[in-house]
Amino acid sequence: MAPIVHRTPCKQSQTLNGITESQVFLKLENLQKTGSFKIRGAFNKINRLSEEECEKGIVAASAGNHAQGVALAGREKGVPVTIFMPEATPEAKVMATRQYGATVRLVGKSFEEAYAAAKKEQLFTGAAFIHPFDDMAIIEGQATVAMEMMQQCPELDTIVVPAGGGGLLAGTALAVKSLNPSIRVIGVQAQAAPAIASLFHGIQNSAVPFLPTMAEGIKVKEPGKLTTKIINAYVDDVVTVSEQEIASAILFMLEREKMLVEGAGAAAVAAVLHRHLPFHSNSTGVIVSGGNFDISKLNACIKTVTDISTASSY
Structure with a gap:
């Protein structure tokens, strides 16, 4: 894959360090070719x-x-x-x-x-x-994100991953648990489309919402059978974030990191920013999965954050 795929930066966020009282590293797949992993x-x-x-x-x-x-x-x-x-x-x-x-x-x-x-x-x-997620070759390709992260930041004890159909999350979990089983893997979904989170926590599919979300890149109603099997076996937890939290994470990345990322790309940032991780981490890797944001929707994103001063104060 080396001739075509960028080795994207893994950048420390001083602002997130202060908010979380830990070391936070952003794996910037929004800078990848085509704008995503x-x-x-x-x-x-x-x-x-x-x-x-x-x-x-x-x-x-x-x-x-x-x-x-x-x-x-x-x-x-x-x-x-x-x-x-x-x-x-x-x-x-x-x-x-x-x-x-x-x-x-x-x-x-x-x-x-x-x-x-x-x-x-x-x-x-x-x-x-070419299936978007439920294929072993796809999963293995996505696993290279985590492999790079562990090379770039060997001190990581937690990796936070956005999830829709589960290809990136499954690949991350396989890579991490194969190379360093002590690193925890946390998946993140939008509350509006939490199929993987619901399955992970034993909630019946009939009770799972499937609503509009600004994180359309991870809006998947039926996750893959293969990805679900891997996630259930190797992922440590799956959490969800609200639309307001995703919007504030998009604005945080724009204001403080000077990067425009899409809703799906901001989901894992939102989980860290709003303290949804189920345990304390000393060194957290966050996959910013994509940057293909529709700029015409920026005003709607801003309006979603009811108190814009909150997003501006980070």
């Missing part, structure tokens, strides 16, 4: 495809970041790519996916509807399907 898994999977598997093209479904990763990896492989995305996908993510050379089809109101359309296309065309 997703290129890692997509490239790892697509690079393994045989010529025969690629003959009829590649198809995928995505809320945005996986689409860009698949589009770029497919372009590098020289294979045409078709991506199915929900109709409400931020325009910035749609345009970026097209600029990487993919054909984009906007279908349905949710990731699940886009996914169903993509699978139908695969059956009709015979194209290679």
Whole structure:
């Protein structure tokens, strides 16, 4: 993966150090190619495809970041790519996916509807399907984020990871527990779409909310079977954050770290910023998973924070 994937910085946040009374390091995957970690898994999977598997093209479904990763990896492989995305996908993510050379089809109101359309296309065309999270090659690719973090910051005792379908969280847990089982892995989800958190804590799916969220990149109703199995075996805990907390984390990153990150990318920051970790950590790694924020939604983000002075005071 080295020829195409950036080794992103792991930057200490002095402000978060003061808030948490510990050392906090931000793994800046928002600076990754395509603006998120997703290129890692997509490239790892697509690079393994045989010529025969690629003959009829590649198809995928995505809320945005996986689409860009698949589009770029497919372009590098020289294979045409078709991506199915929900109709409400931020325009910035749609345009970026097209600029990487993919054909984009906007279908349905949710990731699940886009996914169903993509699978139908695969059956009709015979194209290679690139799952956004429930594939071992995808999970292994995402695991390289944690592998880099442990090399860059060997003193880490906790890694905090945003989770939607669970590919990044599962990959992180596998890497961490294989290399240093004493490091704790904490997943973070939006309260509006907490499928993994609910399963982890034994809550029935019928009681789980699935609501609009500014963290659309981790809004997944049904996490993967493979990712869920790995998460249940190796993750230490999964917590949730509110829309207000996600919004304040976006503003924190903009004001104090001078970086614009998307809602999913800010979720793990929100968990640390608002003290949702279930135990004290002396050295915490936080994965900032993506930076593909739709700038037109910044005012809505600001309005979500009822007391803007709170976000400005960090």
